[in-house]
Amino acid sequence: MKEDGIEPDVTTWNTMITSYAQSGQCHKALGFFCQMQQQADILPNVISWTAMIAGYSQNGLHDKALEFFYEMQQVGVRSDSVTISNVLSACAHVASLQKGKEIHGYIVRNSNEFHSSVCSALIAMYSACGNIAGARWVFDRTPETDKHLVLWNAMIAGYSQNGDNSQALELFRDMQIRCGRLDSVTIASVLPACAGLATLKQGKEIHAYAIRNGFVCVVLVQNALIDMYAKCGNIRYARLVFDNMSERDVVSWTVMIAGYGMHGLGEDSVSIFRQMQQAGMKPNLVTFTCLMSACSHTGLLDEGLEYFSSMTRDLQIKPSMEIYACTVDLLGRAGRLDEAQKIIESMPFQPNACLWGALLGACRMHSNIQVGEYAAKQLYKLEPENAANYVLMSNIYAAAGRWYDVAKVRKMMEEAGLKKPPGCSWIEVKNKLHTFVQGEESHPQMDEIDATLDRVAG
Known part of the structure; x- marks a missing residue:
């Protein structure tokens, strides 16, 4: 890279690397980075390395971002808070608690721990890795002067994501007293906690707060409201929020489809999906998962199988494990157990316990001992300590009057020290x-x- 005999300086190199990395062209950014490394008088600095790490992380190449960070340490370039925030984001996405802890150790050794952006990234990382105690440890040890809005939001979201909804609401109340102000992200973070506890009254109060403070027109908040009302049993209010949206993203449509599905209104889910297509909004994998689940729970066999086929045929979306589980459940509920088993065995990846569990549940419904035994055998290997699988197989035997086999399953449970959870x-x-x-x-x-x-x- 050279124009009119003028050698580019470090700022020019960094500008090119950052531009390509941010636009998703990481291979071109890497090309410039490698050229920069070959210069005799100019070497990549912290900005160059951070641009590459951020580019990889923001474009879903999280493992590459982590590789670059470790290489950056090896060559002796000291990272800053922006570098750390991006690499912690990569750890969160790959749910690598071990690497996250290593980077936390690096932060402590380099005295950057209490920078607010780094603290919020640490909380998000620990939360994404399922270590909510680690997230709270960081939150509690951050000085009050550094506990900005983003930090409170990250901690509330962490509790919600990990199913600790009571703590999320408690921290939300504490935030109202100590922080003094909320934003749309706060509202969107705490509403899932209301949904998880089905606390409709609390959800309505937060909705009212959002209206009074002008947050109710934010798509992020509206999506969370739809989800909250649906999970709290008020699908009519969920639909009212949906209908009053001036703009909708793919999440808006998906949450409404899921809401109808969880209320057993599969035909309404299908109707919303068709409206979504007519509006020109492209469904994603989560949309199809919610749609297939709705079809499964309401017995819409033909529609469900057609959508399963159209995913790959029309939209080139590869079915996930959850999609296969919904399809197995759909066929299982219809009594087409042999087809369900064939789908499991023809998958491009190893089936998990969720799939075999769906098949075993269908066998219980239709009293199919042969397929049930096969599914149970797979589950005993995958989840040897899950008492529910043994109980389900025992129930299948009991329905057929095979009491000897019932006793045999119960003996297996006793020998393994298993008890049915209350x-x-x-x-x-x-x-x-x-x-x-x-x-x-x-x-x-x-x-x-x-x-x-x-x-x-x-």
Whole structure:
């Protein structure tokens, strides 16, 4: 790269590398980076390395981003907070807790730990890797002066993503007191916690806050509201939010399809999907997963099989493990168990427990011992400590009157030290969540509850 005999300086090299990396042309960015390495008087600096790491991470090449970071350390270029934030993002996407901890150690050794952008990236990394305790450790040790909005949002989102919805709501209330202000990301992060706990009252209060503060027109917030209302049992409100959107992205359509599906309204899911196509919005893999699930749960066999075929035929989308599981469930519910087994065995990758579990559940429904035994055998290998698989096979034998086989399965469970996990349910009354676990009577109003149930049953 040379014009009019003028050698480019480091700024020019970095500009070219960054431009190509940000536009997704990482191979061209790498070409310039390699040329820069060959210069006698100019070598890649922290900006050059960071541009490559960010380019790889932002374009889904997370392993390459991590490779570049380690190579950067080997050549002695010291990273800055932007480098660290991008490489932690790569760790989060590949869910590599070990590498994330290594980079956290590097941060501590280089005294960059309490930079707010790095702290939020650490929280996101630990959360994505399922280590919510590690995320909270970082949050609690960040000085109050550095706990900006982004940090609170990352911690709330981390709790929601890991299913710790009560903690997400508790931190949200704490944030309102201590931080003083929220933004659209806060609202979109806490609404899934309301959805997870089915706390409709709390969800409506947050919706009202979003309206008062002008966040309700943000697509990110609207999508979260649709999801919250659907999961809290109010599909009508979910549809109202959807209908009032001035702009919709693929997530908006997908969440509405999923909402109808979870309410057993498969035909409405199909209708929304067709409207999505008519609007010129291209569905993605998650859209098809939700659509196939809706078809499966409502017995729309022909529609489901057609959509399964059209994915690869018309849109060149490769089915995921979840899509195959929905298709197996769809065929299984229709009693076409041999076809379901053939689909599992013809997959381009090894089937997981979810697939065999769907087939075993269908065998229970249709009392098919032969296919059930085959599915159970696979599950015993994949999940030897999952008592539910043994119980399901035992039920299939019991329905057929094969008591000797029932006893044999129970003996297998005893020898493995397995017990069926107790059932659990919860209900919200006057903005308070009450949890009930099978076999436990620890609730303070248990006597009154038992007396009421006896009256209803009698």
